[in-house]
Amino acid sequence: MKRIFSGVQPTGNLHLGNYLGAIRNWVRLQDEYECIFCIVDMHAITLWQDPKELTRNIREVTAGMIAAGVDPAKHIVFNQSMVPAHAQLAWIFNCVARMGWLNRMTQFKDKAGKHKENASVGLFAYPNLMSADILTYKATHVPVGEDQKQHLELARDTAQKFNNDFGVEFFPLPEPIIPPEAARIMSLRDGAKKMSKSDESDYSRINMTDDADTIALKIRKAKTDLEPLPATLEGLEGRPEASNLLGIYAALSGKEKIQVVTQFEGKQFSDFKKELVDLAVSVLGPINTEMKRLMTDTNHIDAVLRSGAERADAIAAPIIREVYDIVGFLRP
Template sequence: MQRVFSGIQPTGIPHLGNYLGAIRNWATLQADHDCLFCLVDMHSLTMPWSPQTLREQTLGSAACLLAAGIDPTRLYNQSAVSAHARLGWIFNCVSRLGWLNRMTQFKDKAGKNRENHSAGLYVYPNLMAADILAFHATRVPVGDDQLQHLELANDIAQKFNHDMGVEFFPKIEPLVPPAAARVMSLRDGTKKMSKSDPSAQSRIVLTDTADEIAGKIRRAKTDSEPLPSEMAGLAERPEARNLVTIYAAVSERTPADILSEFGGQGFGPFKNALAELLVQKLAPIATETSRLLQDETHLLSVLRTGAERARSVADPIVNEAESLVGFLR
C-alpha cells in the first residue's frame, strides 16, 4: 500500500476550492492508501499571523476536515511532530539557493517587497519537502500550482541520496485531481478562489449556511449572454466557465454534460440548480463542523492521537536521516 501525505494551511476555514481540489480527494484516497493529513501550522508562520487566530483556525480547519470525512486517526497538526522541523533544517542545508530562486510562488507572494518577507517564506519549499519525505511518502495529491515544489522535493531527495551514498528517500509521485483542481473566485473568474481575498462573496467556505451558499451563488459574477451549448463558447467567459466547472465537479459530471442540460438558458435557472446542489453537498459538512467546534477538548484529543501516529512513522525515518548526515544519537 503506497503512503500518501498532504497538508493544508490553517489560515482560514477551507473553501469550496480546497474541498473540490483536495479534501474530497483525500477522503477517497483513505480507502486504498496509507494516508497522513496535516494542518501545516508551521507554514502558516511564513506570513503575518496572530497567535490566537492561528489557534482558532487550526481547530476550525480540523473540525471541517473531520466533518468532510477525514479519518480522525490520520489527521494531526505539523508543529506537534518534531520530525518536520528536524528534517527541514537538514534540507535547508541540502537545497541550493539557485533552486529556491526559481520558485515562482515565493515571487508571487513576496511581490516587490521580497526583502521585507521572512526567511521562512523563502525556504518554505524545503520544509514542504521535509513534510513529505519524513514519512517516505510516495504519493502527494497537489494542485498544479504546487507541482514545482514537488519537483524541488524530488531534487532534494536525489541530492541527499547522492551526497550520502545511499538510496534512502523515495521518488514522489504527484496526484493531480482530474477536475476542479483550480476553482476560481465568484467575483473574478480570472483569479483563484482564496481564503485571503478581502471579499467574503468571492468564496464559499465549508461553514457557510444554506442561505449563505445560495446568496453567494445568486450574486456570483456572470455576463449577460445565455449559457452556450458547447465548451468552445466558454473560452472567453471566465465567470461562466467557473460556475459550469463547479457544477460539473460537485455533481461528478463533465462540463459538456452540464452545457447539454443548461445550454441556451439564462443564468437564473442555472444558478438556482447550482445553489441547490451545493447546499445538498455542503450543508451537512457545515452542520457537523459546528457540532465538532462545540467540543474543543475532543478536537485536541483527535489531533494529539493523530500526532502520536505520525511520530511513530516519521521519527525512525528522520532518526536514520540524522545518523546518515553524521549527527550523534
C-alpha cells in the same frame, strides 16, 4: 506500500476550492492509500498570524476535514508543529537544497511581491520544509494542484541530492497525484482568479462554514455575463465566469462539464443559479452542520490531533534517527 502525505494551511476559512480541489480528493484516496493528513501550522507562520486566530483555525480546519469525510481513526490527522521531525529534517534540507532552486520558486515571488527584502527567511525557505513534510514519512505519493507541482519537483530533487551526497538509497522520489481539471475552482467575483481565502471580498468564495442562506446569496451575486449558457464547451471560451460556475456544478454533481453544458444549454443564469444553489446546499449543508457540531467540542478535536501526532511521530522518529546516522550526527 503506497503512502500519501498532504497538508493544508490553517490560515482562515476552508472554502469550496479547498473542498473540491483537495479535501474531497483525500476522502476518495483513503481506500487506496495509507494517508497522512497534516494541518501545516509551521507553514502558516511564514506570514504573520494572530496567535489566538491560529489556534482557532487549526481546530476549524481539522473539523472541516473530518466533517467532509476524512477518517482520523483509519488515517493520521495531526498538526505539523506537534512532530519535531518536520523541523529537524527541514534544517538538514536547508543544507542540501541550493539557493538557485529556491530562487526559482514562483510562489515566493507571488507572496513576497515587490517587497521580497522584507519577507521572512521562513517564507523563502518554506519549500524545504515542504520537502521535509513529505520525506519525513517517506511518502510515495502527494496529491498536488498545478500550483504545487514545482514544490514536489523540489522535494524530488532534494531527495535525490541527499541520496547522492551520502551515497545511499534512502529517500524515495515521491510521485504526484493530480486532481482532475474540473476541480480547479475560481473566484465568484473574477473567473480568471483562483478562489482564495486571502481575497478581500468574502463574496469571492463559498466558505465551508457558510450556512444555506449565505451560500444562496453568494451564488446569486456571483459575476456572470449577459449571454445565455452555451451549447458547447467551445462556447465558454472568453467567458471565464460562465465556465467557472458550470465547472462548480459539474464538480459538485460528479458529472463531466460537457454534460452540464448540455443540461443547461440556452438557459439564463438566473435559472441556472437556482439549480446551483440547491446543489451546493445539498452537498455543503451537512458538512457545515457537522463542522459546527465538532467546533463545540474542542477537547475532542485536540484529542484527535494529539493521537494523530503520536502516530505520525511513531513513523517519523525512526526515519529521522536514520537520517542523523547518515549525516554523522550523534544522538541520545
